[in-house]
Amino acid sequence: MLKIYFGDMKEEAVYNTEVYFKNVFEDHWLEDDFAREIIKGVDKSEVIDTHLIKSPVLGMIPPTMLSGGVKTLLLIKNCPNMVFNASTCGDNCAKYILKLAREQDVTINLHHIMRFNTRFEALILNDNTTVSNMEQLIIASARYV
Amino acid sequence: MTGKYEIKISNNRVSFTLILERNISIIRGDSATGKTTLIGLLRDYEQHGKSSGVSVQSKKPCRVLTRDDWQERIERIRDSIIFIDEGNDFVKSERFAEVVKNSSNYYVIITRENLYQLPYSVNSILKLKTTNRRKKTYIRSYPLYDRLNNPIEQITGSDLVITEDSNAGYELFLSITQSHDVACIPANGKSNVFSQIIDHVDEKILAIADGAAFGAEVDKIYQLMEEHPNKVTLYLPESFEWLILKSGILGAQTPVDILATPSTYIDSSLYFSWEQYFTDLLIQITSNTILRYNKRHLNPVYLQPANVAKFLDAIRD
Numbered sequence: 091m092l093k094i095y096f097g098d099m100k101e102e103a104v105y106n107t108e109v110y111f112k113n114v115f116e117d118h119w120l121e122d123d124f125a126r127e128i129i130k131g132v133d134k135s136e137v138i139d140t141h142l143i144k145s146p147v148l149g150m151i152p153p154t155m156l157s158g159g160v161k162t163l164l165l166i167k168n169c170p171n172m173v174f175n176a177s178t179c180g181d182n183c184a185k186y187i188l189k190l191a192r193e194q195d196v197t198i199n200l201h202h203i204m205r206f207n208t209r210f211e212a213l214i215l216n217d218n219t220t221v222s223n224m225e226q227l228i229i230a231s232a233r234y235v
Numbered sequence: 236m237t238g239k240y241e242i243k244i245s246n247n248r249v250s251f252t253l254i255l256e257r258n259i260s261i262i263r264g265d266s267a268t269g270k271t272t273l274i275g276l277l278r279d280y281e282q283h284g285k286s287s288g289v290s291v292q293s294k295k296p297c298r299v300l301t302r303d304d305w306q307e308r309i310e311r312i313r314d315s316i317i318f319i320d321e322g323n324d325f326v327k328s329e330r331f332a333e334v335v336k337n338s339s340n341y342y343v344i345i346t347r348e349n350l351y352q353l354p355y356s357v358n359s360i361l362k363l364k365t366t367n368r369r370k371k372t373y374i375r376s377y378p379l380y381d382r383l384n385n386p387i388e389q390i391t392g393s394d395l396v397i398t399e400d401s402n403a404g405y406e407l408f409l410s411i412t413q414s415h416d417v418a419c420i421p422a423n424g425k426s427n428v429f430s431q432i433i434d435h436v437d438e439k440i441l442a443i444a445d446g447a448a449f450g451a452e453v454d455k456i457y458q459l460m461e462e463h464p465n466k467v468t469l470y471l472p473e474s475f476e477w478l479i480l481k482s483g484i485l486g487a488q489t490p491v492d493i494l495a496t497p498s499t500y501i502d503s504s505l506y507f508s509w510e511q512y513f514t515d516l517l518i519q520i521t522s523n524t525i526l527r528y529n530k531r532h533l534n535p536v537y538l539q540p541a542n543v544a545k546f547l548d549a550i551r552d
Contacts, residue, residue, distance in 0.1 A: 106302070106322035108271070133267045147249055147372045148272065158321055159266025177347045178321055180265035202347040203458050225462045232429055232455045235349060 092191035095173070095199050095215040096234035103173040103199035104165070110174075111161040112154055117141065119168050120153060128164070128186050133157050159183040166196060177201040203231050236295070236314050236339045239498045243292040244276050245371075251276070251363070253376045255316065255341055258503035259355040261450065262376070263347045264362035269374045270345045273363070274299060274320040295341070306330070314339050321345045327352070339504045349455075351426075354448035354508035357471050380453060386470045386550050389441045391415045393468075397422050397431045399444035404475035406533040408443060411543065425452050432459060432467055439466050446471030447510035472550070473497075476513040476528070480520075482549035484542045488520050 095103070104110045117140035119125055129135050133156055135145040145151050156164075159179040163186050166174055176187065176198035184206045190196050197215070206212075211222045214230050221227045239256035251273050253260075262270055278299045279287040291297055296315040300308060302323050309317070309331075317340050325331050326344050332352040335342055344350070361376040383389065390396060396412050398405045401421035412419040422428045428442050429452065442456065449471055460467045472478050479485075481494055493500045493516065497509055506512040514530060521528045526536055536542065 105324055108320075108322050147269070149248060157267035158271055175322075180263075180268070180347075182265040182267070202349065203455055205458065205461075224458070228455060228458045228462070229433060232433075235455075 091195050092188065092210065092212040093195070093197040093215050094212050094231075095197070096231045097201065097216070099173065099199050103175055105175045105199075107162045107165055107174050107178045108158055111165055114169070115153055115164075116168070119164050124167055124186075124190070125164060128160050128183075129156065131186070132160050132163075132180075132182055163187070163190075166190060166198065170194060170196075173197050173199050175199050175201065176204065179204070181205040181207070200231070200235065202235055203228055236341055236503045237499055237501060238294075239496070240294055240316065240341070242297065242316065243290070244273060244280070244297070245290050246276060246288055247371070249276075249372045249374065251374045251376075253343070253361075255343065255359075256498040257356055257359045257509065258338070258341050258507070259335065259353055259450075260341070260343045260359040260361055261350070261355060262343060262345045262361050262363060263379065268363040268365070269372075270363060271320065273374075274318055274345065277318055309334050309338075312340055316341045316343060318343045319345065321347075326350060336507050337504055341503060349451040351451045353451065354510065355450035356473075356509065357446040357449050357453050360450055360453070380457060383468060383470050386441075387547060389468050389470060390550075391417065392439070393417055393441040394438040395420065395435055395440050397428060397435070397440060397442045399425045399428055399442075399449070400475055402531050403529065403533040403537075404443075407475070407537060407543070407546065410538050411547065425449055428452060429455050429459075432456065436463065436467065441468050441470060443470045443472075445474040445510045447473045447477070447513070448508040470550075474510040474513050476517040476530075477509075478546060478549045479528070479537070480513060480517055481552070482542075482545040484537065484545050485520060485526060488524075490516060490520065 120137050120140045126137050129137055135143050138144050143151050162174055162176055162178045163183055167190055177200050184204050188210050213220050216234055219230055221230050242253045244251045276289045277297050280289040280291045281299055298312055298315050299318045305325055319326055329352060357380055358378055360379045362379045363374050364377050366373045366375050396408060396417055396419040398408050398421050401423045405421040409419045422431045425444055428444055432440055432442055456469055483489055501509055501512045517528045527534055
């Protein structure tokens with residue numbers, strides 16, 4: 091199930107996911123299929139090994155040079171008890187958040203309206219309403235972001 | 236600071252070109268379009284200069300602000316272009332808005348969040364787009380939002396026109412819509428435009444707002460337009476006063492040079508947004524004339540048929 095809190099969560103969510111990723115990343119995060127899929131799908135890059143990614147733009151890069159969106163997706167996957175600012179993810183990350191949410195409970199913090207271009211269901215934690223399409227999400231979230 | 240700036244930032248693998256002409260620009264868009272790489276190159280150049288291997292071509296110095304030092308540095312930086320990466324929540328603070336308001340700097344902020352305390356333009360919300368990819372990747376900034384085509388047809392073909400303004404602008408648009416049997420209501424401020432659209436979402440709606448300061452409001456409305464592509468549309472001229480200035484109603488007093496290149500004339504340390512500048516300019520040009528402009532109540536001269544026709548031509552352009 092996808093749960094979304096819109097707006098400021100203070101200390102309850104990690105706002106700067108870039109800094110958090112730099113300090114908590116573990117090599118084995120890049121070993122699973124999901125990591126390879128998002129790195130290919132979002133960054134158009136290829137995992138060479140757990141320390142090295144081949145980017146078509148930047149050449150050989152370490153995991154800390156992945157895009158902000160991929161880093162946040164990896165945090166959501168690998169730190170399931172934490173809440174992360176998913177406004178560091180572009181709309182091209184939305185389908186991967188939904189994919190994770192089909193497999194496990196995912197709670198994210200959004201400071202903007204993310205565009206989910208597919209069928210989805212989400213619980214808006216601000217007022218405990220459930221939305222199942224973009225129009226409902228836009229109307230439910232507009233007052234918070 | 237005044238002016239329009241083309242900035243080129245590159246290393247041996249990637250080259251960015253940004254066009255900036257206002258005090259506040261926002262960069263957003265999909266992940267992996269190069270936003271963080273851009274900031275990384277600028278940070279390397281700021282710390283190590285040419286020995287970083289990064290090339291920065293810019294008529295003004297480019298600086299990168301971080302969460303740790305922004306308050307300390309921002310007061311000292313003058314006539315520069317300041318970049319701020321995603322993840323810096325101080326950009327939402329009132330303190331930051333106060334500093335930007337009277338600043339001689341231009342600001343480029345990477346964020347998907349709506350910064351309500353900053354009056355940024357819809358036209359200065361940018362996306363980065365890869366334009367060429369051979370041995371080197373070329374990335375360029377483009378406006379994120381498209382302009383509305385055929386605004387006149389949208390006005391006359393709507394069931395309802397919603398104006399951001401409740402005073403002079405509303406009065407003129409009311410006069411135009413009445414002659415086409417279209418309803419027109421004021422939203423009483425930009426923050427109410429979205430809720431007014433929601434209240435009437437079953438009708439064919441055109442919302443009109445001042446694009447020069449509507450940046451923080453536009454995303455949610457565009458998202459709604461995606462859901463109702465033929466029902467909800469937005470017309471975002473710079474401002475109502477800009478339309479009057481552009482219309483030719485002022486005759487020989489029309490500030491042609493200013494309208495051609497506003498950034499050459501609008502000083503960021505004096506004007507928080509272009510909207511305020513155009514209002515002041517219109518008031519100044521028309522003072523002591525029959526066309527004396529009052530934002531609170533429209534001077535009836537502007538409602539004369541010949542002037543309304545000129546105003547419509549300005550919308551049509």
